[in-house]
Amino acid sequence: MSRLSRGVLAAVAAAGLAAGGIAVVALTASPAAALDNGLARTPPMGFNNWNSTQCRAEFNESMVKGIADIFVSAGLKDAGYTYVNIDDCWAETSRDAGGNLVPSHVRFPGGIKAVADYVHSKGLKFGLYTSAGTHTCNKAGFPGGLGHEQQDANLFASWGVDYLKYDNCNNQGVDAVKRYTAMRDALKKTGRPIVYSICEWGKNKPWEWGPGVGNLWRTTGDISDSWSSMISKAHSNATHASAAGPGHWNDPDMLEVGNGHMSETEYRTHFSLWAEMAAPLLIGTDLRKASAATIALLSNPDVIAVDQDPLGKQGTVVKSSNGLVVYSRPLANGDRSVALVNETAATATVSTTASAVGLSGSSFTLKDLWSKATRTTTGTISASVPSHGTVMYRVSGGGGVKNPPPPGTSQLGDLPWTSATNGWGPVERNLSNGEKATGDGHGLSIRGTKYAKGLGTHAASEVDYFLGAHCTTVAADVGIDDEKTGKGSVVFQLWADGKKVADSGTLTGSSPVQHLMGDVSGATDLRLVVTDGGDGIANDHADWGNAQITCS
Numbered sequence: 347m348s349r350l351s352r353g354v355l356a357a358v359a360a361a362g363l364a365a366g367g368i369a370v371v372a373l374t375a376s377p378a379a380a381l382d383n384g385l386a387r388t389p390p391m392g393f394n395n396w397n398s399t400q401c402r403a404e405f406n407e408s409m410v411k412g413i414a415d416i417f418v419s420a421g422l423k424d425a426g427y428t429y430v431n432i433d434d435c436w437a438e439t440s441r442d443a444g445g446n447l448v449p450s451h452v453r454f455p456g457g458i459k460a461v462a463d464y465v466h467s468k469g470l471k472f473g474l475y476t477s478a479g480t481h482t483c484n485k486a487g488f489p490g491g492l493g494h495e496q497q498d499a500n501l502f503a504s505w506g507v508d509y510l511k512y513d514n515c516n517n518q519g520v521d522a523v524k525r526y527t528a529m530r531d532a533l534k535k536t537g538r539p540i541v542y543s544i545c546e547w548g549k550n551k552p553w554e555w556g557p558g559v560g561n562l563w564r565t566t567g568d569i570s571d572s573w574s575s576m577i578s579k580a581h582s583n584a585t586h587a588s589a590a591g592p593g594h595w596n597d598p599d600m601l602e603v604g605n606g607h608m609s610e611t612e613y614r615t616h617f618s619l620w621a622e623m624a625a626p627l628l629i630g631t632d633l634r635k636a637s638a639a640t641i642a643l644l645s646n647p648d649v650i651a652v653d654q655d656p657l658g659k660q661g662t663v664v665k666s667s668n669g670l671v672v673y674s675r676p677l678a679n680g681d682r683s684v685a686l687v688n689e690t691a692a693t694a695t696v697s698t699t700a701s702a703v704g705l706s707g708s709s710f711t712l713k714d715l716w717s718k719a720t721r722t723t724t725g726t727i728s729a730s731v732p733s734h735g736t737v738m739y740r741v742s743g744g745g746g747v748k749n750p751p752p753p754g755t756s757q758l759g760d761l762p763w764t765s766a767t768n769g770w771g772p773v774e775r776n777l778s779n780g781e782k783a784t785g786d787g788h789g790l791s792i793r794g795t796k797y798a799k800g801l802g803t804h805a806a807s808e809v810d811y812f813l814g815a816h817c818t819t820v821a822a823d824v825g826i827d828d829e830k831t832g833k834g835s836v837v838f839q840l841w842a843d844g845k846k847v848a849d850s851g852t853l854t855g856s857s858p859v860q861h862l863m864g865d866v867s868g869a870t871d872l873r874l875v876v877t878d879g880g881d882g883i884a885n886d887h888a889d890w891g892n893a894q895i896t897c898s
């Protein structure tokens with residue numbers, strides 16, 4: 347939770363319950379207004395040397411120039427890859443007499459500016475690395491940025507740096523938000539547009555404060571070139587989907603595609619999942635040695651188009667059972683991208699439906715983004731998927747919902763949504779969550795108060811509405827349904843265009859009804875999110891009672 351929303355909740359707690367025993371929570375200001383540097387409106391695409399070279403000697407000026415050359419000659423620049431970034435070990439171990447960082451005389455004899463100039467001469471952008479600590483992570487002891495933020499940011503800007511990855515080693519226990527905010531402000535003061543990548547490995551819940559501080563934040567520890575590492579990063583990253591949006595992205599770490607310890611099938615799953623989750627696509631293999639198959643995989647235009655979709659919504663898990671996982675991502679033109687993932691050791695059929703991914707209608711087109719085959723369906727989305735494989739479809743048709751709510755106050759339970767995902771069974775209109783099929787819920791009821799209208803959901807859930815910048819306020823009474831009194835625990839949140847505008851804090855099956863309100867003025871997109879309160883999703887029948895939207 348952001349410091350501001352924590353403050354708001356503390357104030358509410360201090361004020362006690364409002365009349366009628368209903369706690370009122372509304373955020374009067376956006377808790378973490380998204381960083382407004384205008385950059386990374388879609389997830390950054392590029393290269394970083396770390397996964398292929400770490401600190402070995404082959405990480406040097408000629409490698410960086412070679413990568414820039416290949417971006418152009420192999421068509422990767424045309425495919426969208428822009429940033430050529432370098433990682434740890436680029437510096438000397440001491441600052442100069444003026445306190446400035448010094449590029450390694452061995453690796454970068456011409457300095458960093460010369461390399462940046464070369465990268466720029468190819469129409470590409472250049473990224474650099476340091477740590478929000480006294481030293482970077484490598485044991486050689488390269489100096490870090492803590493306490494030198496402005497001097498280092500100024501130097502980076504003078505070299506023409508376009509992207510900064512800011513790591514977490516040797517941080518001396520200084521508060522993370524303070525450390526990362528100091529560099530954000532220093533970068534801003536340089537006046538140079540610099541994409542800001544927070545790399546604190548998900549240690550301090552960066553998905554809560556990252557949107558106001560950086561353009562992307564790592565959600566996990568370091569990836570390695572193995573199926574188990576890659577898939578565990580995907581699982582962790584998937585739980586923070588609500589925090590992602592244009593200009594601010596979850597980062598499950600750089601790509602391992604092409605590094606040799608996963609199969610082609612597994613690398614496709616890796617790339618598909620990163621695209622489905624709107625993750626940065628930073629190539630982590632030495633492209634100078636990459637096979638044609640690796641270059642082709644990394645260049646798949648249909649999968650890249652999903653990653654770079656301008657709506658900027660991270661895909662979410664629609665269904666997960668016994669290692670068969672379905673992700674869905676709404677796209678700007680109303681299509682859905684659906685990834686059918688088989689994490690098991692044997693070929694299996696993975697299935698979902700058009701309605702489960704938020705589409706309505708009776709005829710849909712499925713384009714397989716890897717085989718390029720196209721077929722039609724009346725609703726079933728299903729494929730035989732090899733062990734560790736992914737079938738990724740772009741699903742179109744059925745008519746995406748693009749009409750904003752009518753003027754006045756409407757019940758969200760009666761309005762069409764653009765997408766709805768739910769932890770258990772479908773989201774219910776004007777009923778509680780019945781767990782299996784549409785319409786099998788009961789009347790909405792929280793601590794004895796009954797609601798004729800509202801939404802019945804089950805954590806983890808996200809219901810999205812198109813607002814078209816016509817609406818002002820959303821309000822609902824929230825809590826765990828009486829059918830689960832005394833059980834479960836959840837958090838209700840309202841998000842407008844990727845900014846959190848209300849947060850209930852953790853509510854258990856004994857918490858009183860809470861009135862949640864959010865300001866959605868000017869927003870195009872509304873998300874009603876329910877996350878697990880920390881004890882697993884069992885019993886998390888989450889009601890949005892009398893959920894109303896007011897529009898002009």
Ligand code: GLA
Nearest residue numbers: 396433434483484513545568
């Ligand atoms: C940390 C980061 C990695 C890499 C190394 C460099 O482990 O998480 O991505 O930058 O440091 O030392």
